[in-house]
Amino acid sequence: MSAPPVLEARRLVRAFRQGRREVRALDGVDFRLEPGEFAAVVGPSGSGKSTLLHLLGALDVPTEGEVLFEGRSLHAMSDDERARLRRTQIGFVFQFFQLFPTLSALENVEVPLLLDGLSPPRARERARALLDRVGLSERGGHRPEELAGGERQRVAIARALAPDPRVLLADEPTGNLDRENGARVLDLLGDLSRGEGRAVLLVTHDERGAARAGRTVRLLDGRVSAAPEP
Amino acid sequence: MRGAFGFFSLRPLWRKKVRVALSAASVAIGVAAFVATAGTNRSLLAALEQSASAMGGKTDLEVRSPLGWVPLDLVETVREVAGVEVALPFSAFAIRLARPRFEEPVLVVGVDLAGDAALRVYRGSGTVSGLNPLALLSGSGALLGRPLAEELGLPVGSDFEVSCPAGKRRLVVAGMLEPEGMGKAFASRVMVMPVGLAQSLLSAPDRCGEIHVLVAAGAPKEEVRARIEAAVGERFLVAPPEGPAMRMESVLGTLRVTFLLTSIIALGVAVFLVYNSATLAAAERAQEFGLLRALGATRRMVLALSVGESALIGAFGALPGVGLGAILSNAATRLFVRDVAGAYFVLPRVEARVAPEHMLGGAAAGILAAAAAALLPAISVSRVSPLFALRREIREDPLRLTGRLRVVGTALFLAAAIVAHLLGPDRLPHAGWIVFAAISAALLLGVWPATRALAAPLGACLRRVAPVSGRLAYDGFVRSPGRIGFTAAAIAAGFALALQTSLVLGSCREAIGNWVVRTLGGDLWIFHGSFTTAFGGGPFGEDVLEEVRRVPGIARAGSARVRLLPIHGEMVMLTAFEPDDHAKRGKFDYLSGDEATTLRELPGRRALLVSEGFARHYRVARGEGVRLPTAKGEVEYIVVGVVVDYSWPMGVVLVDRAVYREDFGDPMLDDCVVVLEPGADAQTVRKEILARVGDRYDLFVGTLGEFRDEVLATLDRFFGFMRAEVASTVLLAFLGVVNAVWIGTLVRSRELGLLRAVGAPSRTVFRLVTIEGLLIGAAGGAIGAALGIAVAGEVLSGLSIEFTGYGIPLRVSPWPVLATAGGSVLASVAAAILPARAASRSGILEAIAYE
Incomplete structure (x- = not known):
């Protein structure tokens, strides 16, 4: 019996109200992310890419349909259980880095570990190792504002890796980076998938970036328009 | 974590x-x-x-009387009761030292020299170890607490003068007591002497304050107590020692x-x-x-x-x-x-x-x-x-409550407050507190609808005067009920507290000041000690009154005895006065009865006037009887009128001094009131009074105006403490506005940045933020003024009646109300200046990027 997908979306609908009008950001999307897979979701602005990522990452709840993490429905989980899932199994990388501006790079990486109850010395030890892993061992004491864009995004990746998650969700991780730094980040994500067997889902509007993924899902107006086989 | x-x-x-x-x-x-x-x-x-414990020592039971004294010969009666090991006379009272710049009272303790060491601890200073210092006492000798003797610079063997009800007397320092046992009583401001000498200072040699009893080992205390009660009769109370703390x-x-x-x-x-x-x-x-x-x-x-x-x-x-x-x-x-x-x-x-x-x-x-x-x-x-x-x-705003719930809840709580106020403490127990609780709840719930309603007309004006900043300020204001509402509530509460304190003080000053002048009357007042120790200076003899009446320039001189008397377990003030003399210089404010009835039914009869507070506490009315514990046992006095009297929070009864003298066997006086002949000079008469009786007593002679001023000054000092708290509360409310307006600039930073981006000068942003402060201040001030008046009214009626039995009429003068409203607006505008400056100076791109 094969392992269930890490993430699975079934007939996902996410509707928002705009005044009296209902807008469907996602309209019946099915999607699967297998263990160790590197997949990409592409589409123009407003196609529902980020909404899909938020639902898959247990940041939001669907209007209809359901999301399963390793076969377990997120819908059936309590808010605390979903928080725990985010804390331990899912790593996020955001377009705008979303680092805590008042904490150093090292401290930013420590945060999820401390939230999970790791002792401060052990959290620090692991955070150092992760910064070393993304090539920033010398920059741990710097605050985000003292780091370049590419460095910030690598800190964000180190933070996402901190709890050793089963899946990494990256929302336009290169959107705010120059070409060279963007390429380095994409290399890093590719390594994480191939080298460590971690599932990675990349949301991007950059076709070249998506080309690095093993599979690309195309969204248009909240629906999957084409899904080439891996 | x-x-x-x-x-x-x-x-x-x-x-x-x-x-x-x-x-x-x-x-x-x-x-x-x-x-x-x-x-x-x-x-x-x-x-x-601590004083009570030092003075009580090992005493098991006390024999005392509501009058404050027991006859000395009763000691023998108690001693003979089976089960009594020791029964000793004991007197304790405060006197003043006839020394300039030594205002504090000193406690005189009169004891039985031979036996008192069995009940209390005495340790002499500089005496042979184990020697009972009471053995040093003889003649006019007294043992002084060592700290007191050192403070006064009195070595053993020196003499000093005291001012007491018997006049000025000289005593000798026979020894000193270390601050231990009796030497610790009254913070060591104590002098111990034979009970006979102590009683002579009170001009009451055949009495003592109480009898202290030590029950024999193994004897059942309750049985011994019952036996003593049977032996001394029902006029006396036999009970374990009662500390003064209980009374206070x-x-x-x-x-x-x-x-x-x-x-x-x-x-x-x-x-x-x-x-x-x-x-x-x-x-x-x-x-x-x-x-x-x-x-x-x-x-x-x-x-x-x-x-x-x-x-x-x-x-x-x-x-x-x-x-x-x-x-x-x-x-x-x-x-x-x-x-x-x-x-x-x-x-x-x-x-x-x-x-x-x-x-x-x-x-x-x-x-x-x-x-x-x-x-x-x-x-x-x-x-x-x-x-x-x-x-x-x-x-935007973390706290939202639905508008309808707020309005309905506010209306219900206000209705409850009005009903509780109308019922009053006579018909609804704790009505005052219920009113406060209901008003507080109404304020919390209703502050936002009220704030919005009050700010609406001002907002309309501002939009005309300043179309952009006025409109945006008002829009921001109405979008944040939680932030604005709570801030307005704090401003309202702070300024209401300030207004309430001011109105209560003003009303008390007016009512009490008028009462002193109208009811007490007279030109000069004579006390033992000073005005501020009117009840603690101790009484003096009738010889003062007789001498004063002979002073040239005095048309009439009346007198009064003022003392506390236990009635139904509460200490009530008894004032024995001369009704005919009083009627010629002062007027009572009658709530029931009238002056003619009083002058007909009070003199020479067992009748009394009661204060409003007494009438309420004890539920007595004109024509009903009140039983007073006299030297002749419990005697019924008939109420002939109910009057306004603010002298004592637990109630006052006023009787004819001649009847009091007879029933209570007490000829002492606490004050004399002098009416001058037309044209007589008050200062000359004052000097003459002091010249004639000043060497006998340490008397204080002041005018009625000085007495009133002293009473009002005491009131002011009491409120001074509260004013400090009020000032800090207003300061906190001010800081609250700073914070609230700051939150406003923060949540609207994008809007403000956009305003700047489309060409609005920084002063428009400054004005916008300041206007928000103005709106908060105006609404908070208006609510605070209404709240302050309502709370002051309740404090002076509901709460005052609940605690003292009397109400004080509320006097609302427009100045404190205007000052409250104006102060609230000014404080709020001032509080908004800092955030307004910060908002007007923030970078446009930064502001837009923030969100």
Whole structure:
């Protein structure tokens, strides 16, 4: 019996109200992310890419349909259980880095570990190792504002890796980076998938970036328009 | 979580030092007020208990009388009762030393020299170890507490003069007592002497204060007590020793409630400021908390981080607050002893001490209050969606209540307040407190609809005067019910408290000042000691009255005896006066009865006038009887009228002095009132009175105006303490507006940035933010003025009646009301200036990028 997908979306609908009008950001999307897979979701602005990522990452709840993490429905989980899932199994990388501006790079990486109850010395030890892993061992004491864009995004990746998650969700991780730094980040994500067997889902509007993924899902107006086989 | 607490609760405090300092300062003020009140109370009671314990010694039972004395020959009767080991006479009373600049009273203790060492501890200073210092006493010798003798510079063998009801007397220092046992009584301001000598100072040689009994070992105390009761008769009370603290507790309870109420309000406003600060932090850091949620922090974790941060602010404030409270406790105790309690009781020197449990209690109250204050904003941020972090928005208003619920709830609470006020304490127990609770609830619920309704007309005007900034300011105002409503409530509460204090003081001054002049009357007043010790200076003999009547320039001289008498377990004031003389110089304000009836039915009869408070407490009316404990046993006096009298919170009865002299066997006087002949010079007459009787008594002669001024000054000093608390409350409310307006600029930073981007000058932004402060101040001031008048009215009627039995008419003068409304507007506009400057100077791109 094969392992269930890490993430699975079934007939996902996410509707928002705009005044009296209902807008469907996602309209019946099915999607699967297998263990160790590197997949990409592409589409123009407003196609529902980020909404899909938020639902898959247990940041939001669907209007209809359901999301399963390793076969377990997120819908059936309590808010605390979903928080725990985010804390331990899912790593996020955001377009705008979303680092805590008042904490150093090292401290930013420590945060999820401390939230999970790791002792401060052990959290620090692991955070150092992760910064070393993304090539920033010398920059741990710097605050985000003292780091370049590419460095910030690598800190964000180190933070996402901190709890050793089963899946990494990256929302336009290169959107705010120059070409060279963007390429380095994409290399890093590719390594994480191939080298460590971690599932990675990349949301991007950059076709070249998506080309690095093993599979690309195309969204248009909240629906999957084409899904080439891996 | 430990490390996360450091990152997200501790560090932000360091980054926002000024705000944290302001919030902590507010908690410190609230805690200090609480600790000072508790410390004052405890210090007073502890001092009294210590004195009582030193004086009581091993005494098992006391034989005493409601009159305050028992005949000396009763001692033998008690001694003969089976089971009585020791029965000894005992007298204790306060006198003054006839020394300039030594105002404090000294306790005289009269004891049986031969036997008293069996009951109490005496340790002489500089005497042979084991020698009973009482053996040193003879003639006019007294043992002085060593600290007292050293303070006065009196060595053993020297003599000194005391001023007592028998006039001025010289005593000799026979020895000194170490501050131990009896030497500790009355903070060592004690002099011990034979009971006969002590009683001679009171001009009552055949009496003693009470009889102290030691029950024989093994004898059942209750049986011995019953036997003594049977032997002495029902005129005397046989009971375990009763400390003076018990008596003071009931009388001063009212005053303490007033202090405590003000402290609670101060702490309440501190809670508001912490709430405000937490709301500001929630608005500023909503994105940070959203990101934490995205990274897997549960709601409970976010709640704990947020509440923990405020609890830390509470701790930062509570610790210095406890220290400040201990310092304030000193000042408050001095004020209480000298100006409030000292007007009614003779008190020892009281060392202010704050008990550890009060310190801990104060600190815990500050920390818990701060944590509780942060709960609503913390719940709000804990509910922030993890997506919030990604949307880059600032949450507008964390607290929303539906409008209809607010209006209905407010109306219901206001109706309850009105009903409770109309019923009053006579028909509804604790009506005053119910009114306060209902008004507070109505304020919390109704402040937003009221604020919006009050600000609407002003907003309409502002939109015409300043079309852009006025309109945007008003729009921002109506969009934030939680932020604006609570700020307006704090401003309203702060200024209402200030107005209430001012109106209550003004009304009390007017009512009491008028009462002194109208009811007491006369040109000159003669007291033993000074005005401020009117009840503690001790009485003097009738010879003063006779001598005064002979002084040239005096048309008439009347007198009165004022004393406390236990009736149904409460200490009631009895004033024995001369009705005919009084009618020629003063007028009672009758609530029932009239002057003609009084002059017909009071002189020479067992009749009395009662104060409004007495009539209410004991539910007596004109024509009914009141039983008074006299020297002849319980005697019924008939009520002939109910009058206004503010001299004593537990009620006053006024009887004819001739009847009192006969029934109570007490010829002493507490004051003489002189009416001058037309054209006579008050100063000349004053000097002549002192020349004639000044060498016999340490008398004080003052004019009626001086007496009234002294009474009003005492009132002012009492309110002075409250005013300090009120000032701090208003300051806290001011800081609240700074915070609230700051939150406003923060949540609207994009709007303000856009305004600048489309060409609005920075002064438009400045004006916009300031106008918001103006709207808050105008609405808060109007609510505060209405609230202040309502609360003052309730304090003077409902609460006053509940605690003293009498009400005081509310006098509303327009100036304090206008000052409240104007002060609120000015304070709010001033509070808005800082955030307005910051908002007008912030960079356009930065402001737009923020969101």
